[in-house]
Amino acid sequence: MDNQTNDGKGFSRRDLLKGFATLPALGAFGYGMFRKWNAERLRQSSIAQELGLNFDEHPAVAPTKSDGKTIRVGIIGYGIRGEQLMRAAGFARPELIDDWKRGAAANANDRRYAEYQEQEDLNIVITAVCDLFDVHAENALAAAANTGRNGVDGEMKLSAKRYRRYTELINADDVDAVIIATPDHWHARMVVDAAKAGKHVYVEKGLTRTVEEAFDVRRAVKESGIIMQLGHQGRQTASYNKAKEIIDKNILGKITLIEVCTNRNDPNGAWVYDIHPKGSPETIDWEQFTEPTDSHPFSLERFFRWRCWWDYGTGLSGDLLTHEYDALNQVLKLGIPHSAVASGGVYFYKDGREVPDVFQSVMEYPDRDLTFLYSASLASERFRGKVIMGHDASMEMENSLTVTPDSRSTRYREQLQSGVVSSDKPMITYVPGKSNVDAVTSATEQYFASRGLLYTYVQGKRVDTTHLHIREWLNCIRSGEQPSCNIDQAFEEAVTAHMATIALRENRKVFWDAENEKIV
Structure with missing residues (x-):
């Protein structure tokens, strides 16, 4: 490095010193910090190579347009998540585009508009939308028409039709596949009906509201042969894929304990979503909304904040535990646990909700000599993360990865004694891209960003x-x-989440009878 010049290929030691010298009080100190950082980077690189890991490799760059036929898609549910899914598919409301443009003009670090414009064309068309709230349906139609990714002054191409009932949408001749982003209590019926109609399905988690529905969904999907994807975007996170490589190479040694958590501390993160000012019995089809469950008098709180009631949602288990479980199932292939216990209650949000805002569940995998521990609070943002604990090392698994040797490790005993590695600092760190959150602002968005659920990096992008x-x-x-x-x-996750929920609601330890496929 000292022999390189500033010719676009690198910086010489003299160039670095000159640069640091221009910063008051940072010249020698800054260069010293750089040397320390570079030495640590080289040390970790050497350790990674010795363990057979290549952290310099990147996945291939995605093509600019998906090959194959154009797929005609219908969207069922255009609330918070439905809008995000449609946007990720390439269809954003014109008003949102203009908002992003204003943000970019005011802040050079706000790259929401630029990243959206760079997003790959998936070669689909939105031909149908369905939502029980008139305002959401109209917004979905506007997004579907925005094929050019324009602002309000841009050209729109009206192509989608609004349906009042989802059954009409899934039976439409111009729909090949559906995206389901409704409240949980509608998921099972919609997936089953879509599968019977031969329509491919992308459905958000939790997969089902009851155990019986999970079996119904699996049967329908298997018998129909459709392609179904459960909405766990963490499957695409670069650090999770690298974590699987670390596990597969047995770098942690025998794993006996996993601790994962959810910590959020703002109303939105606790499902106290905004109530739309235009929400009313005239604009919301309440009778249809409550159709799959017990009837209840019209309630704006229940419609917009449905996750707070068991009639419509699946609680912390089906909503947020599932994110953590899926990440670990991805890298460890956990499957359904042998048993589960759970506890919790409504300890902070005394707003009439039924679903706990503090929740714990312990799941046992005796065939793996492994315990999976989940802990959640919606009234504290203390970061705890995901930790996989092995005999030789522990791995913290988020948007980035750190692997730290255990002070009593057998595998790394000699390296620990010689000082090559230390139990008080990571021996491996993997950061796939930048660590800032750029335009992410809300506490809930920061929570998801830290867990790799908003974005990942492909060749640094x-x-x-x-x-x-x-x-x-x-x-x-x-x-x-x-x-x-x-x-x-999806089935493994649904059963696992239901085991935790049943253990909580029935205040007992539940077991999975794998031979007969029953929760007992």
């Missing part, structure tokens, strides 16, 4: 993970292959 997950589903429809979060993965 930031890419929306939801976009990649939808892209994978569409390409599997074209190829006939199975996506990464297919019905088998």
Whole structure:
């Protein structure tokens, strides 16, 4: 490095010293910090190579347009998540585009508009939308018409039709596949009906509201042969894929304990979503909304904040535990646990909700000599992360990875004694791209960003993970292959989440009878 000049290939030691010298009080100190950082980087690189890891490799750059036939897609549900999914598929409301433009003009670090324009064309058309709230339906139509990714003054191409009932949408001749982003209590019926109609399905988690529905969905998907993807965009996160490589190479040694968590501390993160001022019995089809569950008098809170009630949602288990479980199932192939216990309650948000805002579950895998521990609070943002604990090392697994040797490790005993590695600092760090959150602002968005659920990096370029997950589903429809979060993965997750929920609500330890496929 000292022999390189500033010719576009590198910087000499003299160039670095000159640069640091221009910063008051940082000259020698800054260069010293740089040397320390570079030495640590080289040390970790050497360790990674010795362990057979290549952290310099990058996945291939995605093509600019998906090959194959144009797929005609219907969207069912255009609330918070539905809008995000449609945007990830390439269809954003014109007003949102203009908002992003204003943000970019005011802040050079706001790259939402630039990244959206760079997002790959998935070669689809939105032909149908369905939502029980008139305002959401109208917004979905506007997004579907924005094929040119324009602002309000741009040209729109009206192509989608609004349906009042989802059954009419899935039976439409110009719909090949559906994206389902409704409240959880509608998922099972919609997936089953779509499968019977021969329509491919992308459905958000939780997969089902009841255990019986999970079996119904699996049966329908298997018998129909459709391509189904469960909405876990973490499957596309670069650090999770690298974590699997670390696990496969047995770098952690025997793993006996996993701790994962959810910590959020703002109303939106606790499902206290905004109530739209135009929401009313005249603009919301309440009778249809409550159709799959117990009837209840019209309630704006229940309609817009449905996750807070068992009639419509699946609680912390089905909503947020599933993110953590899926990440670990991805890298460890955990499957359904042998048993589960759970506890929790409504300890902070005394707003009439039924679903706990503090929740814990312990799941046992005796055949793996492994315990999976989940802990959640919606009233504290203390970061705890995902930790996989092995005999030789522990791995913290988020948008970045760190692997730290255990002070009592057998495998690394000599390296620990010689000082090559230390138990008080990582021996491996993997950061796929920048560590800042750029335009991410809300506490909830920061929570998802830190877990790799908003974006990942492809050859150093930031890419929306939801976009990649939808892209994978569409390409599997074209190829006939199975996506990464297919019905088998979805079923394992649904049963696991239901075990935790049943353990909580019935205040007992529950078991999975694998031979008879029953929760007992």
